Amino acid sequence: MCFVVSPAYAEENPDQPSSPPATGTRRLPFRCILKSPGGALPFNLMLIQPNGADGWTALIQNGEETVQLQDVEFDNARLHISFPHYDAHITALKQDDGTYAGRWFKTTGPDKQSELPFTATPNVEYRFPPSTRKAGDQRLAYSWRVKFAKSDDDAVGLFSQSDNGVVTGTFVTTTGDYRFLAGDFDGKRLRLSSFDGAHAFLFSAILTADGTLKGDFWSRDTWHETWTAKPDESGLSVDPWQLTKPRDNVDLASVKFRDLDGNIRSLGDDPAWAGKPRIIEISGSWCPNCHDAAKHLEKLYQKHQGDGLVVMSLMFEVTGNFKRDAQQVRRFRARHNLTYPLLVAGKADRERVADQVQLIDELKSYPTLIFVDRNNRVEAIYTGYAGPATGKYQEAQNSQIATVIGRLMAK
Numbered sequence: 001m002c003f004v005v006s007p008a009y010a011e012e013n014p015d016q017p018s019s020p021p022a023t024g025t026r027r028l029p030f031r032c033i034l035k036s037p038g039g040a041l042p043f044n045l046m047l048i049q050p051n052g053a054d055g056w057t058a059l060i061q062n063g064e065e066t067v068q069l070q071d072v073e074f075d076n077a078r079l080h081i082s083f084p085h086y087d088a089h090i091t092a093l094k095q096d097d098g099t100y101a102g103r104w105f106k107t108t109g110p111d112k113q114s115e116l117p118f119t120a121t122p123n124v125e126y127r128f129p130p131s132t133r134k135a136g137d138q139r140l141a142y143s144w145r146v147k148f149a150k151s152d153d154d155a156v157g158l159f160s161q162s163d164n165g166v167v168t169g170t171f172v173t174t175t176g177d178y179r180f181l182a183g184d185f186d187g188k189r190l191r192l193s194s195f196d197g198a199h200a201f202l203f204s205a206i207l208t209a210d211g212t213l214k215g216d217f218w219s220r221d222t223w224h225e226t227w228t229a230k231p232d233e234s235g236l237s238v239d240p241w242q243l244t245k246p247r248d249n250v251d252l253a254s255v256k257f258r259d260l261d262g263n264i265r266s267l268g269d270d271p272a273w274a275g276k277p278r279i280i281e282i283s284g285s286w287c288p289n290c291h292d293a294a295k296h297l298e299k300l301y302q303k304h305q306g307d308g309l310v311v312m313s314l315m316f317e318v319t320g321n322f323k324r325d326a327q328q329v330r331r332f333r334a335r336h337n338l339t340y341p342l343l344v345a346g347k348a349d350r351e352r353v354a355d356q357v358q359l360i361d362e363l364k365s366y367p368t369l370i371f372v373d374r375n376n377r378v379e380a381i382y383t384g385y386a387g388p389a390t391g392k393y394q395e396a397q398n399s400q401i402a403t404v405i406g407r408l409m410a411k
Contacts, residue, residue: 024051031124034104034200035117038218041202042127043195045120047074062194063168065180065389069197079120083197085335086286087318087328090118098122106198106220108286110319114220116200128184128191131165137187144213145232146171150225154238157213157229158390161185167192172393174238175365175384176289190215198288205229236393241400244368245361246378255358257314257343260326260333265343267312268376272341277408278310280370282357284348285332286318287366292387294336296398300405301340307409311340314357316366320347371404373411380404 026049034041046059056074058081060067071082079100081090092102100120108114144157151173159169167185169192171178178201183192190213192203205215205227213229252268259265268274281297283290294313301311315332317325326344333342346356353363359370365384373379382401386393 025049026051028122029125030100030120030122031126032118032120032195034195035119036200036202036218037221037224038202038204038216041116041193041195041200041218043193044125044127047072060195060197061182062180062196063182063389065196067196085291085328085331086196086198088197092118092120104200108318110321114222116221127182127193131184131186131189137165138207139187140167140185140190141231143231143233143235144229145234146227146229148217148225148227154236156232156236159185159190170389172236172386172390173384174236174240174243177387177390177393179288179292179387180389196288198286203227240383240397241380243364243383244381246370246381247359247361250358250376252359252372252376255356257345258322259341259343260330262322262326265341273310273312275374276308276310277374277405277411278312278372279405280357280359280372281311281313282316282345282353282360282363282366282368282370283313283342284316284318284366285328286348289385289387290367291332291336293367293369293385294332294338296385296401297340298336298338300401304405304409305340309405309409313340313342313367314345315342316345316348316353318348369401371408373408379408379411 028047030045030047032043032045044061048057048059056072058069058072069081069083071084073080077094079092083089087107088105090102090104092100095101102118104116104118106114140159140161142159146155146157148155153174155171155173157169157171159167161167165184165186167190168182170181179194179196179199181192181194181201181203183190188207190205190207194201200220202218203215205213207213211231215227216224217227218224253266255267256264267280279297279300281293283293297311301309315329317328319325322344329342329344350363354360359378360368360381367385369382371379386397388394
């Protein structure tokens, strides 16, 4: 696996390195495995120490995605990597054979953690063990109609395959996507994984004689479901603009949440926002698709704030403890250099969020974008967010969002 920061990543993350480290920099590759209920969930890790520096940087690679982490402790006895923006960390000790073994922990609720055993083997750069692919073996189609066993949502698989069988791609659904996946296809067996500190995804499937992919999907330490797929170029059949409906006659002055300093702010009559067109996002720092959306919202805010557009995020977090949740939201804000306001809205309980926000009939996905005009009327609602792994889906989505903003500003 070559650790190259892609042009798309560099554009989305201008503060991250886009050129090789300086001469003399130490680069230590590792093949890492999380022991999931579905078996070994691999990912690639590179530890980098610039020449003359004391500390280390970690790069985790998922296909075209590079996750850069600065909170790293590494020596001949211990490896510790923090993902503060996800309230997660890896800690491991060096073993007699030179590998590192420990666990990955992710906070998922009040006094609750998800965890998986972790190992890291130095100087191994492949992701999955090399397959037995031969020249002439069947190649994987690009677009697939996907059915996940536990979901009624529309889903599409998008896969790109190189000549040596390496596969990158994602699954797009009506409420977002599975972000960057990487693996291989040997003509019959598909293997994909992704790990970014919050997601721990493992997919496998067999291509049957009738051209159907039949496989399994595991997430973290608890989730498992089967899935099937058929080649299909038609794309998603459900419109994300039609999934969530607005409520009528909402008094936004009564919808109040706390800012990061604990001050109560009203969505309807706060002087900073009253009488202005707004994008109100339902979000959470624990949600990787929300991280993707935040980057886009910041660009929109910088482009349109001079014309009066307000962007704000209502952050529903995993514990409901204001002090802890505000800290996580600050980390989220800092990671993406966000300048628009973020409010701490409460615990991420999907059944209750709609009643707290009041503007929507129900919450189907994090994030959800609500476009509100100067008179506090809902202009449009967009459910989910297609991130950079989805290619043309994100391009179409962002173009549609731009159109709605133009309509909103013209009122």
